[in-house]
Amino acid sequence: MPAPFVPKKVEDIIYYYYAKLVIAPSAGLQRNYGFIIDTYKRLKSGDIEMSHYDREIQRVAETPNECAFCGSRARKCQPVHVVPKSLGIPPGMHNLVIACEDCAKSKQDKDLIYWWCEELGKPRDEVPRVPLGLYLKIAYEMNKVNFSLKKKCNGLAEVFRHING
Ligand SMILES: [Zn+2]
Numbered sequence: 125m126p127a128p129f130v131p132k133k134v135e136d137i138i139y140y141y142y143a144k145l146v147i148a149p150s151a152g153l154q155r156n157y158g159f160i161i162d163t164y165k166r167l168k169s170g171d172i173e174m175s176h177y178d179r180e181i182q183r184v185a186e187t188p189n190e191c192a193f194c195g196s197r198a199r200k201c202q203p204v205h206v207v208p209k210s211l212g213i214p215p216g217m218h219n220l221v222i223a224c225e226d227c228a229k230s231k232q233d234k235d236l237i238y239w240w241c242e243e244l245g246k247p248r249d250e251v252p253r254v255p256l257g258l259y260l261k262i263a264y265e266m267n268k269v270n271f272s273l274k275k276k277c278n279g280l281a282e283v284f285r286h287i288n289g
Pocket of ligand 1: 191224227228
């Protein structure tokens with residue numbers, strides 16, 4: 125995370141990564157820090173809202189044979205939970221993506237960020253966007269009903285720390 129801005133609360137972290145996520149697809153804007161911060165501030169002020177799951181769900185439906193994690197076209201794909209089921213995700217929250225056999229076997233019911241960064245050793249900034257989008261939205265919803273959006277949080281890997289399964 126770039127230097128001058130250090131989010132410290134659950135909602136700050138969620139908004140920050142969501143802002144990065146919505147900005148990233150626009151070519152050339154990945155490193156536009158000012159634009160990310162502007163989007164972050166607009167999310168925080170309520171000027172704009174995190175979109176619902178529609179975009180991710182549509183993406184999953186459009187690519188039934190494409191692994192959401194590694195992008196490979198696999199014959200044997202299977203649904204995988206983005207956020208561990210053990211956290212008690214309420215029915216109705218879209219928590220599934222399609223994964224190839226290898227990714228599904230590796231990911232299992234582990235936390236997405238832990239699995240990606242610690243186990244696979246991949247950069248936090250390269251978590252695939254569909255799973256990350258779902259992860260952030262579920263984190264937001266669950267912290268909202270748990271009244272923990274304003275609680276302390278030190279990073280993306282901790283956005284579920286106040287949620288007890
Ligand atoms: Zn895969």
